[in-house]
Amino acid sequence: MSETDTTILSTSQPGPIGVFDSGYGGLTILREVRKLLPQYDYLYLGDNARAPYGCRSFEVVYRFTLEAVRHLFDQGCRLVILACNTASAKALRTIQRHDIPRIDPTRRVLGVIRPTVEEIGRVTRNGVVGILGTQGTVSSRSYDMEISKLYPGFKVYSRACPMWCPLVENLEADGDGADYFVDKDIRALFAECPDIDTLVLGCTHYPLLLNKIMRYTPAGVTVMTQGDVVARSLASYLQRHPDIARQCSRGGSAHYLTTDNPGKFSELARVFMRADVEASQIAF
Numbered sequence: 001m002s003e004t005d006t007t008i009l010s011t012s013q014p015g016p017i018g019v020f021d022s023g024y025g026g027l028t029i030l031r032e033v034r035k036l037l038p039q040y041d042y043l044y045l046g047d048n049a050r051a052p053y054g055c056r057s058f059e060v061v062y063r064f065t066l067e068a069v070r071h072l073f074d075q076g077c078r079l080v081i082l083a084c085n086t087a088s089a090k091a092l093r094t095i096q097r098h099d100i101p102r103i104d105p106t107r108r109v110l111g112v113i114r115p116t117v118e119e120i121g122r123v124t125r126n127g128v129v130g131i132l133g134t135q136g137t138v139s140s141r142s143y144d145m146e147i148s149k150l151y152p153g154f155k156v157y158s159r160a161c162p163m164w165c166p167l168v169e170n171l172e173a174d175g176d177g178a179d180y181f182v183d184k185d186i187r188a189l190f191a192e193c194p195d196i197d198t199l200v201l202g203c204t205h206y207p208l209l210l211n212k213i214m215r216y217t218p219a220g221v222t223v224m225t226q227g228d229v230v231a232r233s234l235a236s237y238l239q240r241h242p243d244i245a246r247q248c249s250r251g252g253s254a255h256y257l258t259t260d261n262p263g264k265f266s267e268l269a270r271v272f273m274r275a276d277v278e279a280s281q282i283a284f
């Protein structure tokens with residue numbers, strides 16, 4: 001039996017909620033989730049050694065994401081959130097349909113795109129929506145497909161912003177370079193359609209650029225971040241699925257794993273979380 005065929009033995013022991021991102025971005029989601037649901041334990045995994053995912057193929061993002069999910073399952077997580085739009089766009093569906101039934105049908109993996117799309121329907125007034133994300137998220141057309149399923153009449157305009165994540169990760173979110181790229185990308189999106197009334201930050205890094213994004217977004221447009229949306233959606237999911245909620249341990253702790261240097265992770269995590277965190281290094 002190959003490694004990927006191995007079934008993870010199901011235990012009745014509750015475990016932490018796993019939160020996965022290609023790197024640091026998912027920390028903006030975890031921060032809001034912990035604010036709303038502080039009673040649970042969390043285990044964060046950032047695949048920093050292989051980030052960014054935004055420019056990688058479907059096959060590679062799927063393979064990396066599955067490895068991370070399996071690792072979180074091995075650590076006792078029974079519910080894992082893919083707090084990364086790129087992984088949600090390129091890997092979630094296959095993992096849910098193909099891998100979970102094989103690995104352990106009692107475990108759950110959820111993404112960030114569906115809850116964001118549900119929220120778009122509550123926020124927009126004219127049904128004209130702008131999506132900003134990585135190249136991978138935009139080219140997957142996951143937002144377009146999910147929006148057309150839930151709200152067939154909506155119009156969606158998307159723009160990939162490949163320079164935004166590097167600006168954030170290199171601590172340039174407040175610099176002049178960020179002004180240049182944020183202005184350029186937002187201007188290009190609104191040139192395509194000036195009627196957009198809701199602008200979705202479809203990448204978990206982008207809240208770090210929120211000040212600049214607000215500066216260059218036309219007045220009257222609602223800018224949507226995902227942290228609070230995902231947190232509310234998770235709270236509602238756990239309420240609707242008490243069997244899954246019972247499998248999530250409640251100790252109020254958070255632990256952090258990274259595939260790269262843990263010292264560097266802690267340094268940047270401070271920027272994303274606005275708190276000190278200690279990380280441990282893992283290898284798959």
Ligand code: DGL
Nearest residue numbers: 025052053054085086204
């Ligand atoms: N955090 C990822 C997302 O939400 C983007 C970072 C990357 O390209 O790895 O899509």
